[in-house]
Amino acid sequence: MSKREERRGERRATILETAGACFLEHGYAGTTMSAVAARLGGSKGTLWSYFSSKEELFAACIEEKTEIFRAELVQVLNPGAPLRPAIEGFCRRFMAKIREPQSVALYQLLCGEGTRAGEASRIFYERGPGVVQALLVAFLSGHEAGGRLSGGTPLEMAQVLISLCTGISHQRALLGLTCPQGATQPPPPEKIADLFFRLYAVNEAEVKRVA
Template sequence: MKTLGKREANKLGRRQAIVEIAALSFMEHGYAGTSMSAIATELGGSKSTLWGYFPSKEDLFAAVMDDATAEFRAQLDDVLAHKGELADTVLAFCRKFITKVTSPDGCGLYRLVAAESGRFPEVGRIFSSRGREPVGRLLAHYFQSQIDAGTMRPSDPVRAAHMVLSLCLGDLHQRTLLLGFRASPQDIVAEAEAVTADFLRAYASSESAG
């Protein structure tokens, strides 16, 4: 059992090394410019070894996305699990989300997807299924709990989640993404407060708003 445990640990370590090398390659060279052969060479193994972990570049990109978003989703889940006021929870969620999407890594990932998804639709599908969709489900689940509790008006929680995420990807994110603007903590707070205010006007119940 001890030997098996060591073998499994080695496999996990090898897999993580592949994902980290691939992440750097995708960000530096793009999806089209990244090859399984180059990753295998940098890893110091054969392509057959690499394929044993990831049968295709699409599978490898999905693993990179999972690695890039898993911890962030867990952080957002913790924010939404906090038993606080609706306004405070939504504000905390927006601050964390906007901080992420305006960060250098967040903008780099958005640029990669925007540049490559036209030629490689799988890039956009993977980005959506590993990124925005799970976050949207987390937020919609929270909103449903608030509707049930009466702090939100009866409404479609999925639509409410889409609205909040779209607003979080608004002006500040676009300026950071397209114009190279460096968002300060104060900019992020102001944007999160504006999104939260718009959300509350649209969805908060009269009791919650009061």
């Protein structure tokens, strides 16, 4: 990488960090390219030389924030991975990700803006939850074809597993509520995997053998 390319990469990273902070502070509808440029201390033209629109800038922020997580899921949901460890690994990483303060803040932001940020919601879904679901569906499809899972389509299985991972504790987090003393904490990944396999495993003995 040349010095020029290196400087451009560093500048792009700075733009994404600054824009991400603006989106979280002022919302998608309340953030403008001019405001981001002003916080950066440069001209609007410089910002536009990297991103042609606010939509493109927001999409790049989501891509940057989820890049490592997507790579982890690709590794965990490798088509050749044993079934049970992969399901537990997915649950563990997914539950940790959606409970990160920044993830909760982004969900709250988009839910709060409602229809005013319809484009932002679409961008977020396509590059966040949509990617997660697609990776999970592809993984489950292989095991369904291999005769280890049945009782629903891969899409239905993926949606059920994601729902089990989110649960009531995630709803409380989105509302800014902490779990009261004595309240039920999120079930461990192993427990969620047990529930999933009770619904869809062809037989538990086969799942344990593969794992």
